[in-house]
Amino acid sequence: MKKLLSIASAIAISCSSLLAQAAEEVNVYSYRQPFLIEPMLKDFEEQTGVKVNVVFAKKGLEERIEREGKFSPADVVLTSDMISLFDLVDRKLVQPVNSKTINENIPAHLRDPNNQWYSLTMRVRNIYSSKRGEKPADINYEDLASSEFKGKICTRSGKHPYNIGLVASMIAHKGEAETKQWLEGVKANLARRPQGNDRAQVKAIKEGVCDVSLGNSYYFGKMMQNDDQKAWADAVYINFPNQKNFGSHVNISGMVMAKYAPNKDNALKLMEYLASEEAQSIYARDNMEYPVNPKVPVSDTVAAWGEFKADPLPISEIAANRTKAQRLLDEVKFDL
Amino acid sequence: MNHNLPIYWRAGSWLLALLLFSPVIALIVEALAPAGELFDHLWNTVLTTYIANSVLLILGVGGLGAILAIPAAWVMANTRIPGRDQLQWLLVLPLAMPSYVIAYIYTDLLEFAGPVQRFTGWESAADYSFPEIRSLGGAIIVLALVLYPYLYLLARTAFLEQSKSQTLASRLLGCSPLQSFFRVTLPMARPAIITGLALMGMEALGDFATVSYFSVPTLTTAVYDTWLGYGSLNAAAKISAMMLLVVMLLISTEKYSRRKQQLYQKNTGQEQRELVELSGWSKWLAIGWCWMLVILGFLLPSLVLVEYMIAYFDDSWSSELFEYGLNSLMVSGSAAAAACFIALFLGVYQRLKSTSFSRIPARLASTGYALPGNVLAIGVLIPLTLSDHLINELLIHWNQSTVGLIFSGSIITLVFAYVVRFSAVAVGSVESSLGRVSPSLDMASRTLGCNPQEMVKRVHLPLIRKGMLAGLLLVFIESMKELPATLLLRPFNFETLATWVFQYVSDEQLEYAAPAALVLVLVGLIPLIMLNRSLERQEQK
Numbered sequence: 108m109k110k111l112l113s114i115a116s117a118i119a120i121s122c123s124s125l126l127a128q129a130a131e132e133v134n135v136y137s138y139r140q141p142f143l144i145e146p147m148l149k150d151f152e153e154q155t156g157v158k159v160n161v162v163f164a165k166k167g168l169e170e171r172i173e174r175e176g177k178f179s180p181a182d183v184v185l186t187s188d189m190i191s192l193f194d195l196v197d198r199k200l201v202q203p204v205n206s207k208t209i210n211e212n213i214p215a216h217l218r219d220p221n222n223q224w225y226s227l228t229m230r231v232r233n234i235y236s237s238k239r240g241e242k243p244a245d246i247n248y249e250d251l252a253s254s255e256f257k258g259k260i261c262t263r264s265g266k267h268p269y270n271i272g273l274v275a276s277m278i279a280h281k282g283e284a285e286t287k288q289w290l291e292g293v294k295a296n297l298a299r300r301p302q303g304n305d306r307a308q309v310k311a312i313k314e315g316v317c318d319v320s321l322g323n324s325y326y327f328g329k330m331m332q333n334d335d336q337k338a339w340a341d342a343v344y345i346n347f348p349n350q351k352n353f354g355s356h357v358n359i360s361g362m363v364m365a366k367y368a369p370n371k372d373n374a375l376k377l378m379e380y381l382a383s384e385e386a387q388s389i390y391a392r393d394n395m396e397y398p399v400n401p402k403v404p405v406s407d408t409v410a411a412w413g414e415f416k417a418d419p420l421p422i423s424e425i426a427a428n429r430t431k432a433q434r435l436l437d438e439v440k441f442d443l
Numbered sequence: 444m445n446h447n448l449p450i451y452w453r454a455g456s457w458l459l460a461l462l463l464f465s466p467v468i469a470l471i472v473e474a475l476a477p478a479g480e481l482f483d484h485l486w487n488t489v490l491t492t493y494i495a496n497s498v499l500l501i502l503g504v505g506g507l508g509a510i511l512a513i514p515a516a517w518v519m520a521n522t523r524i525p526g527r528d529q530l531q532w533l534l535v536l537p538l539a540m541p542s543y544v545i546a547y548i549y550t551d552l553l554e555f556a557g558p559v560q561r562f563t564g565w566e567s568a569a570d571y572s573f574p575e576i577r578s579l580g581g582a583i584i585v586l587a588l589v590l591y592p593y594l595y596l597l598a599r600t601a602f603l604e605q606s607k608s609q610t611l612a613s614r615l616l617g618c619s620p621l622q623s624f625f626r627v628t629l630p631m632a633r634p635a636i637i638t639g640l641a642l643m644g645m646e647a648l649g650d651f652a653t654v655s656y657f658s659v660p661t662l663t664t665a666v667y668d669t670w671l672g673y674g675s676l677n678a679a680a681k682i683s684a685m686m687l688l689v690v691m692l693l694i695s696t697e698k699y700s701r702r703k704q705q706l707y708q709k710n711t712g713q714e715q716r717e718l719v720e721l722s723g724w725s726k727w728l729a730i731g732w733c734w735m736l737v738i739l740g741f742l743l744p745s746l747v748l749v750e751y752m753i754a755y756f757d758d759s760w761s762s763e764l765f766e767y768g769l770n771s772l773m774v775s776g777s778a779a780a781a782a783c784f785i786a787l788f789l790g791v792y793q794r795l796k797s798t799s800f801s802r803i804p805a806r807l808a809s810t811g812y813a814l815p816g817n818v819l820a821i822g823v824l825i826p827l828t829l830s831d832h833l834i835n836e837l838l839i840h841w842n843q844s845t846v847g848l849i850f851s852g853s854i855i856t857l858v859f860a861y862v863v864r865f866s867a868v869a870v871g872s873v874e875s876s877l878g879r880v881s882p883s884l885d886m887a888s889r890t891l892g893c894n895p896q897e898m899v900k901r902v903h904l905p906l907i908r909k910g911m912l913a914g915l916l917l918v919f920i921e922s923m924k925e926l927p928a929t930l931l932l933r934p935f936n937f938e939t940l941a942t943w944v945f946q947y948v949s950d951e952q953l954e955y956a957a958p959a960a961l962v963l964v965l966v967g968l969i970p971l972i973m974l975n976r977s978l979e980r981q982e983q984k
Binding site: 160168194303304311316437438 | 485488489555575577658667668671673674817821824828831832835845848927930933934935937946949954
């Protein structure tokens with residue numbers, strides 16, 4: 108029996124060596140898209156000689172990691188918004204990281220006091236407005252519910268994590284009842300059923316379907332760089348909402364170390380690299396996001412939009428309202 | 444009739460069926476736990492709209508699909524029209540077109556600021572009065588355009604395998620051609636047509652990419668919302684179980700309604716087929732109808748892809764496409780072969796041990812098809828991770844080194860997921876082919892001294908080859924296009940053409956993945972053309 112077993116395990120081992128088990132490596136589960144992070148991972152591989160294996164996914168990685176349990180190969184998980192970041196933390200799929208380097212590079216309000224999660228980049232939830240009108244001197248998320256915007260608003264699905272984040276922050280500031288009223292007002296003002304992505308809303312403004320839309324900041328920069336989409340970006344102003352009260356809503360992309368990370372040392376190396384000036388400047392340059400590392404400046408394009416006041420509420424307080432936000436969106440039938 | 448099948452065949456059938464059913468069991472177990480008030484919340488807010496949309500989507504896709512496919516199938520099987528040889532296979536091509544690609548292309552064409560608006564001279568979106576493409580109607584049309592070949596293939600095969608003698612008899616007894624079509628040809632093809640409609644319906648029910656692109660919330664949306672938004676796999680599993688129940692109910696109703704019918708034909712495939720010569724308006728109608736399907740479902744979108752590719756070639760060509768293509772080919776090919784083998788195994792078991800008990804394995808093996816891909820992915824993950832844990836724990840127990848996730852962390856999980864999801868397609872087409880083989884052939888071959896295995900090899904296999912091939916092809920193509928399960932279950936550093944294309948579709952920039960989308964379509968074409976060759980060869984005999 109024993110002999111049979113060792114033969115079997117020898118075969119299994121040779122099989123699993125096909126699965127990605129080189130000596131120096133780190134395994135990444137990523138919600139962030141390949142074209143953004145692959146250049147960074149390549150750079151990391153060249154610098155450290157550590158091979159990076161990646162699984163890219165859109166949804167459901169939390170479930171996969173949970174089912175894989177203690178044999179999960181995942182070392183580092185990269186998320187593209189606060190919702191999945193906090194899902195990972197709340198489902199206890201992460202472990203604290205002890206790194207002075209990371210803590211020096213990421214300001215305290217952009218990471219977990221218990222070192223379980225870290226922000227990597229920030230993006231503002233902007234209000235884009237049509238150049239057919241004047242650039243509004245001051246605009247607030249609250250205004251989107253007022254009757255002056257009747258039939259003039261475009262947005263992507265309310266259930267998209269970026270919008271859930273915004274609604275969650277409204278709940279944190281105004282409470283559930285007032286946020287629900289606000290959502291009802293916004294829904295009544297929509298020019299069309301929520302659809303498409305953030306860029307598609309800007310295109311719709313250009314085509315005269317609507318006058319204002321919600322969208323993340325970096326899309327504006329990316330559209331300006333794209334030959335086909337530049338005309339869309341040229342048709343709108345980018346506005347930073349709520350400058351005279353609680354500040355613009357800022358969402359984050361982030362990283363965690365998986366609870367059962369088999370390559371802990373390399374995982375740490377990768378996380379430190381992602382917070383470093385080099386990687387942070389790639390985020391700033393290639394994706395026009397706001398880097399978390401204070402030593403790294405924003406790209407020139409982003410700098411041209413000017414300074415703004417960001418919502419100072421702790422991220423964890425906003426993310427704590429994410430399920431409530433989802434419920435409110437269902438209750439007002441935002442997408443229907 | 445009851446034959447003595449060897450024990451390995453009987454036991455094997457049940458084992459295979461249970462293996463394919465294990466993800467569903469896992470989900471049912473998950474669904475049994477109480478969901479708390481989340482379910483009430485959904486019910487009171489959005490669930491009824493989702494259910495209504497799902498029902499309308501299925502009815503719409505099925506109805507429109509039948510209108511599109513059945514006339515085309517009949518024309519191809521029975522008449523001679525100019526270009527028939529080409530249309531024969533051209534009509535199947537939309538199947539190679541992933542629905543998320545075609546949805547993207549039609550949105551691009553028909554939305555405001557698209558070429559249609561420019562062409563028709565509307566100035567701005569405000570006075571562009573073309574019906575909104577991102578709507579339930581748009582989703583129905585797009586899904587029907589890419590799914591109708593299911594029905595077309597199965598119906599055409601059924602029409603082809605139909606013996607001419609029955610139609611001739613009905614004509615002799617005074618039926619007009621149309622009457623004979625509705626009273627003989629169509630009822631005889633009913634099992635195949637129902638199978639085709641069921642496949643289309645389940646495909647539409649499980650679709651996520653297209654409906655979410657068109658922002659039409661259906662039950663799949665509900666499943667995603669509950670599972671990913673509310674973090675409740677339990678409520679998601681409950682909704683999936685409901686969907687499953689509805690599908691099984693529909694299928695068994697249909698089976699029950701024709702429980703007393705026995706449709707056999709003594710056609711051995713050797714009979715001379717006589718094609719009707721169409722003339723006048725009926726000829727042009729037939730030609731126009733078939734070409735309309737080919738153009739809308741395949742040629743136009745392909746042309747748009749080619750146009751994207753030329754315009755964006757420098758930004759979009761990647762030498763890695765070859766590797767992605769091979770990956771797609773490998774997993775989809777393995778899945779297709781496995782699904783066909785299983786379909787044959789279970790189909791024969793069901794036929795030769797014709798008890799109501801022996802029908803169960805084929806039904807169990809087909810249930811995965813009604814699950815939305817992402818839920819199925821979780822369903823697959825549960826038994827596979829359990830086996831992985833078991834193996835590793837045992838190794839630890841015996842002081843051996845652990846091997847990691849050899850099932851759930853490798854491409855085995857993808858192949859398994861595809862087989863679970865798509866074996867229904869293979870089972871369906873093998874079943875409907877086997878169903879048309881008269882039992883008198885079984886009796887004759889047994890009388891002449893064949894044992895059951897020999898009979899399967901020498902009598903059944905040659906007769907159902909067409910059906911098997913159709914099953915193989917359909918599973919292959921479906922696996923090539925499959926997305927949600929692939930995205931979630933793939934191992935490290937593993938990209939397929941579908942995942943690569945979808946990455947851009949989801950970013951609304953398909954232009955940059957046009958070469959990959961074209962390769963995906965082209966790779967799907969090869970088996971399609973092979974299948975048609977073999978169908979044609981059979982006809983010429």
